Amino acid sequence: METTVERLARRFTAHDTARGLGAVEQWTLQVLKISEETGEAAQAVIGARGTNPRKAPGSWDEVHAEVADVVITALVTLKRMRPDDAEEYLRHQLALKTANFLPDPTTPTGDAPAADRPGAPPGNLG
Template sequence: MNADVWDTIGQLARYFEEHDTGLGLAPEEQWTLQVLKIAEETGEASQAVIGARGTNPRKGTVPWDDAHAEIADVAITALIALARMRPDGPAEYLARHLAAKSAKFLPPAPTVVPGPTERA
């Protein structure tokens, strides 16, 4: 992720933290509510997928773009939660965690063995 994305995520995290602090919520309460917000966004993404598949006859269908937007909302909300819970370096934490998780599924990067050096 580029620095602009993390800068925006950091700004949003600070905004919501200031708002919640103004309401008198302790950090752990704020984090709990942020995680619940992720769950809410996930529910909206689920509803959009159901709508895109047209499996709820009462509601008709919606375009897949609606589902894509809701998935993006889940990701944004999760990144804000991480930034609020790990203000000391959420990008680095995410990178380390992603590396550990992906190592379970992806083959290791090939090792490049340098060839003999050419003399001038």
């Protein structure tokens, strides 16, 4: 069954291919699209906090919508870059990142993840 993300990825790839763009150019532009959407989310936060005196205050609902746009764009980007295994790759990456932040429930001692151990550098998902 074809997912919405797959359909979007195929549509954008077909559009860019028809414009004569190669795969690496398409991927580059798609990654830049993530940055654009992230900027819009940041602008929405500024609006929700009312810190720009030149604009009317926004809402956290607008922030939520912009964050959803970031996530959707990122999923489409990964699918365009890895059409055959994006879901499996994402699951693997999530497992790797999770191991750094959540204790392993199967460990009897409940060892802290690497990011929480003394001397470990502060971590993030990126």
